[in-house]
Amino acid sequence: MLDAASLTLGEGLEVLLSRKFDRLLPGEILEVHSDDPSIEHDLRAWARFTAHEWKGMRVENGRFVCSIKRGTAQRIITTDPSVWLEAKRETGFAPRGAIVRSSNASASS
Amino acid sequence: MERMLFSNYEAQVEALLSGAIDIAWNTNLAYVRVVRRTNGRCKVLAMRDTDVEFTTVLIAGTGTGINKIADLKGRRVAFGSRDSGQAAILPAYFLTTNGVDVQKDISVTRFDLDVGKHGDTGTSEVAVLAAVTRGEADAGAVGDRYWGRALAEGGVDRTKVKAIWTSPPYCHCNFTVLEERDAKDLDAWTEALLEMDYNNPSHRSIMDMEGLKGWVRPQLAGYRPLFEAVEVVGYFSASS
Numbered sequence: 001m002l003d004a005a006s007l008t009l010g011e012g013l014e015v016l017l018s019r020k021f022d023r024l025l026p027g028e029i030l031e032v033h034s035d036d037p038s039i040e041h042d043l044r045a046w047a048r049f050t051a052h053e054w055k056g057m058r059v060e061n062g063r064f065v066c067s068i069k070r071g072t073a074q075r076i077i078t079t080d081p082s083v084w085l086e087a088k089r090e091t092g093f094a095p096r097g098a099i100v101r102s103s104n105a106s107a108s109s
Numbered sequence: 110m111e112r113m114l115f116s117n118y119e120a121q122v123e124a125l126l127s128g129a130i131d132i133a134w135n136t137n138l139a140y141v142r143v144v145r146r147t148n149g150r151c152k153v154l155a156m157r158d159t160d161v162e163f164t165t166v167l168i169a170g171t172g173t174g175i176n177k178i179a180d181l182k183g184r185r186v187a188f189g190s191r192d193s194g195q196a197a198i199l200p201a202y203f204l205t206t207n208g209v210d211v212q213k214d215i216s217v218t219r220f221d222l223d224v225g226k227h228g229d230t231g232t233s234e235v236a237v238l239a240a241v242t243r244g245e246a247d248a249g250a251v252g253d254r255y256w257g258r259a260l261a262e263g264g265v266d267r268t269k270v271k272a273i274w275t276s277p278p279y280c281h282c283n284f285t286v287l288e289e290r291d292a293k294d295l296d297a298w299t300e301a302l303l304e305m306d307y308n309n310p311s312h313r314s315i316m317d318m319e320g321l322k323g324w325v326r327p328q329l330a331g332y333r334p335l336f337e338a339v340e341v342v343g344y345f346s347a348s349s
Contacts, residue, residue, distance in 0.1 A: 008260075008267040009260040009261060009263075009265075010260055010262075010263040010264070010265055010266075010267060011267070014260070014261050014263075037271075038267075038271040038272045038273070040275070041166055041256075041272030041273070041274070041275045042256075042260055042272055044164070044253070044275055045164070045166060045253035045254075045256040045257035045260065045272075045275070046257045046260055046261055047257075048159065048162060048163075048164075048253060048254070048257060049159075049253075049254060049257030049258055049261060050257075050261070051158065051159075051307075051322035051323075071322065072307070072308070072322070072323075073307050073308065073322045074308050
């Protein structure tokens with residue numbers, strides 16, 4: 001179960017949902033409890049976009065309870081540094097085109 | 110296998126009908142056109158999983174007081190390109206079947222962008238969302254595919270826009286062939302598609318580019334709403 005309160009997908013609910021689904025097996029159901037009246041439309045679209053299966057919504061004690069069945073697609077999650085293709089661990093990630101300088105320069109003006 | 114690219118789906122349909130190509134990757138509207146032109150003498154080979162259970166989402170400004178379809182009467186409603194199934198033709202049909210006369214009851218703002226692409230590029234849906242967000246339209250229609258992606262990527266200001274209605278499901282794109290072209294080699298081609306596995310890294314990148322997690326066999330009943338919609342809104346009589 002995930003209690004979303006009134007959090008929307010763009011505010012971070014997407015991250016919470018993805019992490020919850022990572023721990024479920026294909027076919028398992030996640031229930032999302034929300035106070036957002038639009039959650040049904042948002043989660044139904046998001047579930048299809050992410051290849052999970054929308055199972056429906058019910059109202060329970062004034063809250064919206066959405067059921068989503070986990071799909072078979074796996075997210076790629078890795079801590080293997082070899083997949084950080086162009087990033088250097090010493091300097092971290094830099095926007096494309098940016099010149100990365102040492103971070104120990106003096107901050108005096 | 111050779112690939113031929115077309116600038117619009119109408120040209121692709123003509124190429125399929127003339128035999129210049131064997132298989133067409135059609136939008137739902139292009140498929141409806143092929144069925145009408147061939148009197149049903151065509152066949153669907155496969156579809157993406159994402160082409161099944163497609164829906165249209167009606168969105169509205171959070172400050173408009175619009176919470177259901179009936180609230181749209183007297184309001185400004187934004188539609189996508191006139192040849193977009195999900196953002197124009199089907200929304201007009203669904204509003205009609207839910208008691209809203211699109212000609213008389215609402216003021217329609219239409220974003221005719223990339224006409225000929227049947228809403229494929231999504232540009233008109235971006236314009237619909239932007240218009241509702243800025244308050245230039247009270248409500249609008251977008252495909253759930255675009256709505257889901259925009260939400261996931263943080264592209265929706267939910268303090269300004271909310272979803273109020275999701276349509277019944279319908280089907281979208283498919284691989285279409287003419288009935289007389291159907292043969293064994295196409296069976297093998299279809300089986301190869303169906304065996305693609307999203308969790309296989311060598312398949313994943315191309316499937317991500319095409320927006321699917323798996324290929325599925327045709328589900329033709331899902332095209333019924335669009336067949337009805339083009340009749341109700343007079344799409345082909347208006348566009349030809």
